[in-house]
Amino acid sequence: MTEAGNDLVAVPERVRTGSPNPITSLDAWREAWIAAKDDPDAFWLREAKARLHWRREPSEGLRGGFHEIADGPIAFFADGELNVSESCLDQHLAPRGDKVAILWEADEPGEGRSLTYRALHQEVCRAAGALRSLGVQKGERVIIYMGMVPEAAIAMLACARLGAVHSVVFGGFSAEALRDRVRDCGAEVVITQDEGLRGGRTIPLKATCDEALLGEQGVRHVLCFQRTGAHVGWTAGRDVWWHEAMSEATPVEDAVVCAAEDPLFILYTSGSTGRPKGLCHTQAGYLTWTSWTHQTVFDLREDDVYACVADVGWITGHSYIVYGPLCNGATTLMFESTPSYPDAGRYWELCARHGVTIFYTAPTAIRALAAQGDAFVQAHDRSRLRVLGTVGEPINPEAWQWYFDVVGEGRCTIVDTWWQTETGGICITPIAPATPTRPGWATLPNPGIVPALMDEHGRPIVGPGEGRLCLSQPWPGMARTVWGDHERYVATYFATFPGYYFTGDGCRRDGAGYHLVTGRVDDVLNVAGHRIGTAEFEAVIVTVEAIAEAGVVGFPHPVKGQGVYAYVVLQPGAEPGPDLQALVNNVCRAQIGAHAKVDLLQIVPGLPKTRSGKVMRRILRKVAEGQPEALGDVSTLADPSVVEAIVAGAKSL
Numbered sequence: 001m002t003e004a005g006n007d008l009v010a011v012p013e014r015v016r017t018g019s020p021n022p023i024t025s026l027d028a029w030r031e032a033w034i035a036a037k038d039d040p041d042a043f044w045l046r047e048a049k050a051r052l053h054w055r056r057e058p059s060e061g062l063r064g065g066f067h068e069i070a071d072g073p074i075a076f077f078a079d080g081e082l083n084v085s086e087s088c089l090d091q092h093l094a095p096r097g098d099k100v101a102i103l104w105e106a107d108e109p110g111e112g113r114s115l116t117y118r119a120l121h122q123e124v125c126r127a128a129g130a131l132r133s134l135g136v137q138k139g140e141r142v143i144i145y146m147g148m149v150p151e152a153a154i155a156m157l158a159c160a161r162l163g164a165v166h167s168v169v170f171g172g173f174s175a176e177a178l179r180d181r182v183r184d185c186g187a188e189v190v191i192t193q194d195e196g197l198r199g200g201r202t203i204p205l206k207a208t209c210d211e212a213l214l215g216e217q218g219v220r221h222v223l224c225f226q227r228t229g230a231h232v233g234w235t236a237g238r239d240v241w242w243h244e245a246m247s248e249a250t251p252v253e254d255a256v257v258c259a260a261e262d263p264l265f266i267l268y269t270s271g272s273t274g275r276p277k278g279l280c281h282t283q284a285g286y287l288t289w290t291s292w293t294h295q296t297v298f299d300l301r302e303d304d305v306y307a308c309v310a311d312v313g314w315i316t317g318h319s320y321i322v323y324g325p326l327c328n329g330a331t332t333l334m335f336e337s338t339p340s341y342p343d344a345g346r347y348w349e350l351c352a353r354h355g356v357t358i359f360y361t362a363p364t365a366i367r368a369l370a371a372q373g374d375a376f377v378q379a380h381d382r383s384r385l386r387v388l389g390t391v392g393e394p395i396n397p398e399a400w401q402w403y404f405d406v407v408g409e410g411r412c413t414i415v416d417t418w419w420q421t422e423t424g425g426i427c428i429t430p431i432a433p434a435t436p437t438r439p440g441w442a443t444l445p446n447p448g449i450v451p452a453l454m455d456e457h458g459r460p461i462v463g464p465g466e467g468r469l470c471l472s473q474p475w476p477g478m479a480r481t482v483w484g485d486h487e488r489y490v491a492t493y494f495a496t497f498p499g500y501y502f503t504g505d506g507c508r509r510d511g512a513g514y515h516l517v518t519g520r521v522d523d524v525l526n527v528a529g530h531r532i533g534t535a536e537f538e539a540v541i542v543t544v545e546a547i548a549e550a551g552v553v554g555f556p557h558p559v560k561g562q563g564v565y566a567y568v569v570l571q572p573g574a575e576p577g578p579d580l581q582a583l584v585n586n587v588c589r590a591q592i593g594a595h596a597k598v599d600l601l602q603i604v605p606g607l608p609k610t611r612s613g614k615v616m617r618r619i620l621r622k623v624a625e626g627q628p629e630a631l632g633d634v635s636t637l638a639d640p641s642v643v644e645a646i647v648a649g650a651k652s653l
């Protein structure tokens with residue numbers, strides 16, 4: 001059993017029974033975990049063959065390992081050939097062609113539409129035809145900059161059908177951020193929409209796209225889906241309406257055959273240094289991993305209505321709205337709105353209306369909704385819910401308990417799923433019918449995942465303890481490289497602990513092998529489930545004229561999990577003006593996106609630096625966390641007096 005005073009929660013009866021899951025007990029989990037660890041080849045080859053539709057079946061499982069990763073990416077099923085869209089669509093036409101594939105809940109409650117597997121297949125074939133008529137070819141990159149409309153998923157699958165590589169850019173990103181990504185991946189086609197719609201407000205996607213592409217010669221075409229009918233700018237010859245291209249298109253019935261390790265998509269994510277990097281996921285391993293984890297972790301059953309309310313602009317949307325669920329023939333919901341529109345009962349109202357059985361969201365939303373009181377939840381029928389998931393950041397036990405007691409009324413199990421953009425899919429998590437849960441704990445590694453906790457000397461900790469979370473062997477869903485920069489991939493993930501993939505997270509493990517991921521131990525912030533590097537913030541903040549230097553750290557935030565605290569040093573003689581923070585936030589919004597916001601800003605005489613000029617972030621962090629008494633030794637600072645000023649002027653919410 002777990003640590004003394006453990007608070008294990010048994011799997012509720014209705015989750016435990018009647019499941020087709022290969023893993024319905026801890027014994028079954030252990031057996032699968034050992035099998036995947038000892039013989040990943042056989043384990044994953046079997047799963048890949050059973051789950052995917054192959055044009056040419058693979059004969060091998062894993063090729064390569066972490067020790068040789070600098071020489072080239074690892075590979076799974078390397079001699080296999082397939083088209084991912086056939087696994088997600090064509091293979092379901094006979095057994096479940098009339099089953100709803102995508103259930104779209106639009107911004108206004110009750111509005112939306114549903115697409116059966118047959119209808120989705122037709123639209124994807126048409127969209128692939130439209131892209132082909134714009135000259136899109138296998139291997140070419142296509143940027144998708146859209147809101148939560150079914151056409152975003154259709155566009156992704158249409159790229160996959162042509163063997164083109166999509167890169168979805170979250171619709172909240174600014175023109176600058178979009179331009180960087182277009183350039184980095186060398187996209188020649190961008191798919192967008194006139195406007196997004198969220199919480200009754202419009203988002204000018206086409207206008208932002210036009211701004212991003214100003215002077216960009218590389219982009220041949222912009223395909224624009226009409227969502228609101230707003231008037232938008234138009235560049236003749238470049239811009240094409242989605243509906244016109246679709247009506248003229250010749251459907252691509254015959255999908256382009258890809259090698260298992262051809263790239264499927266690129267997704268940009270923040271790291272502790274430099275610009276966002278484009279993580280590259282490949283075809284068959286990614287799909288096997290998302291299919292396996294989606295089925296087992298959430299305990300998918302044929303008549304489930306599955307709702308993941310993330311955005312397709314993030315990895316959660318890729319893996320658990322689109323690829324995993326569709327490969328599994330599930331009914332997957334796409335949600336255009338926000339948890340609080342028109343009121344804080346929206347999630348539960350949509351669960352009631354659609355009969356949702358599996359619901360997946362982020363801790364930040366749970367905390368925000370819990371703060372609104374239970375009545376918003378109780379007003380709606382949640383009797384069909386069976387599995388409740390969370391992802392994106394550590395969930396505090398109070399929020400976990402509220403989700404369990406109030407939303408799930410003790411009848412549902414909670415799967416606290418730990419994973420990352422880089423891991424492609426869920427890595428550490430309860431498996432719904434099998435794993436007793438524990439508030440705040442992500443619990444056990446999935447088959448295929450072999451965690452190691454490293455101590456301060458870089459040695460694996462044996463038994464219970466706390467350290468840096470690494471994964472010690474390759475799994476099918478891992479990102480293979482950073483687009484165009486394999487060296488950066490190796491340096492970022494494999495250099496800190498040679499022979500291991502380093503996650504950047506800290507983690508605790510108890511006597512039963514349960515894991516609690518404590519959060520990032522590098523300079524990456526996780527604000528309301530969005531990853532942003534402190535270096536990204538700092539680079540943008542110093543572009544404000546009055547500011548000479550900036551140091552950004554996170555601090556505990558009651559709703560967002562982490563808030564953003566910026567220490568700024570003014571230029572000599574600069575007058576900051578009455579609202580420097582608003583100015584800073586305008587710049588952050590323009591350069592990064594609407595989700596990048598400084599919560600607290602403090603003007604300081606200097607940053608605490610060592611004599612060699614390195615900023616001692618530990619000091620900035622402690623003050624931001626409201627623990628100035630825990631600063632530790634500051635004697636190595638070049639100018640210890642700045643610390644007094646920093647402590648004296650500390651801000652709080």
Ligand code: WTA
Pocket residue numbers: 269314315316390391392393394395416417418419420421422442503504505517518519520526529530531
């Ligand atoms: C954090 C999101 C604790 C973690 C899928 C990780 C979590 C980062 C959890 C990845 C969890 C995600 N418990 N922390 N259940 N899930 N994280 O790439 O710090 O947007 O490294 O992927 O989120 O964020 P990303």
